[in-house]
Amino acid sequence: MIPQPTPTLPEELLLLALDPVRGKPFCRNRFLEYAMAGAVLAELELQGRITGQGGRFQVANPLDPPDPVLAGVLRSLPAPGKGGGSSGESAKRWVRHAGRQVEGLYLDALVERGVLRRETHRFLGLLPYHRHPVVAKDLAALARTRFDAAERAGFPDPRSRSLAALVSAAGLSRSIGTGRGSRSAMRHLVHDHWPAHAVLRNIRQDKANQSGGGG
Numbered sequence: 001m002i003p004q005p006t007p008t009l010p011e012e013l014l015l016l017a018l019d020p021v022r023g024k025p026f027c028r029n030r031f032l033e034y035a036m037a038g039a040v041l042a043e044l045e046l047q048g049r050i051t052g053q054g055g056r057f058q059v060a061n062p063l064d065p066p067d068p069v070l071a072g073v074l075r076s077l078p079a080p081g082k083g084g085g086s087s088g089e090s091a092k093r094w095v096r097h098a099g100r101q102v103e104g105l106y107l108d109a110l111v112e113r114g115v116l117r118r119e120t121h122r123f124l125g126l127l128p129y130h131r132h133p134v135v136a137k138d139l140a141a142l143a144r145t146r147f148d149a150a151e152r153a154g155f156p157d158p159r160s161r162s163l164a165a166l167v168s169a170a171g172l173s174r175s176i177g178t179g180r181g182s183r184s185a186m187r188h189l190v191h192d193h194w195p196a197h198a199v200l201r202n203i204r205q206d207k208a209n210q211s212g213g214g215g
Contacts, residue, residue, distance in 0.1 A: 007143065008067050009046070009163055010039040010106050015115075015134070015143040016163075017172055023119060023131035026175035031203050033099030035170035038199040040073050040102050041091060042162040045195070049074055052194045058088030069105045073098075091198035099202075107132055115139055144176075151182050155189065165189040165196035169203065 007015065017025050017032050025032045041057060044050045044065070051060045059080050064071035078089065107130075110116040116132040123129055134140045147167075150160035167173050168186035178186065190196045 007139070008039075008070065009043040009159065009166070010036050010069070010102070011110065011115075012143050012146075012163060013039045013166055013170075014103075014106055014110065015140045016147060016167065016176055017170065018116075018132055018134060018140075020134035020137055020140050023116070023133035027171045030099075030206065031170050031199075033103045034095050034199045034202045035099075035166050035172075036103040036106060037095040037099040038091075038169065038195040039163075039166050040070065040098075041095070041195040041198070042166065042193065043067075043070060044074060046159060046162065050077070052088075052091060054087075055091050055194060055198065056088040057091050057094075057194070069102075069109055072105070073102065091194055092201045095195075095198045096202050147176065151178055155185070161189055162193055162196070165193040166199060169196040169199040171203070 013035060014032075017027065017035070019026060027035075041050065041052065045052060045057075047065050047070075049059065049061050049063075049065060049070075050057050052058075059074065059077050062074065062079055065074065107116065107118075111118050111132070115134070115136045117135050119131045119133065120128055121131060147160075147163065150156070150164070153160075155161045155164045164182075164186045167176060167178075168183065169190045173183045173186055190200050
């Protein structure tokens with residue numbers, strides 16, 4: 001197999017979120033879409049490409065990052081000083097509108113690289129939908145090993161804290177098997193990391209809409 005580059009946060013999240021055999025997310029697919037968009041924002045912030053505060057973000061460095069999907073997303077954002085006003089873009093709104101496209105881009109990229117396999121099924125024999133079993137099971141296992149090690153260490157670095165916050169916001173922590181104490185700590189991390197908080201706000205909005213609680 002061709003050596004794979006170090007995974008970005010969106011790739012790491014996707015490997016944690018998919019059942020490696022069934023290829024189905026451990027959470028609602030819409031929630032994973034939000035989380036994938038949040039992971040892109042978190043990765044761009046870690047790389048110094050964007051900055052965020054108070055639920056808004058803006059481009060700080062428009063130079064393309066090495067990952068082509070991240071580069072494409074960054075190019076789609078308003079350049080520094082343009083669009084979104086002086087306070088930047090709404091993270092919650094961007095996550096809601098970009099989630100499906102972002103998830104699709106990363107699924108396509110990992111299928112092309114041979115990390116995932118795309119299977120097409122039909123609901124009631126009519127409506128097509130996709131599943132993405134993991135082909136590179138060693139990479140999925142490594143992602144899980146890294147996450148478990150970070151959990152045991154209390155999520156000691158910015159990258160592991162960002163990933164833990166996104167996992168919690170998407171409702172994946174129980175499926176991944178984190179302990180009760182870690183789940184509590186991860187919930188607190190969500191409010192300290194604006195991309196994950198934007199994910200959580202969209203998920204709460206969806207749940208409120210479903211229960212008739214308004215928009």
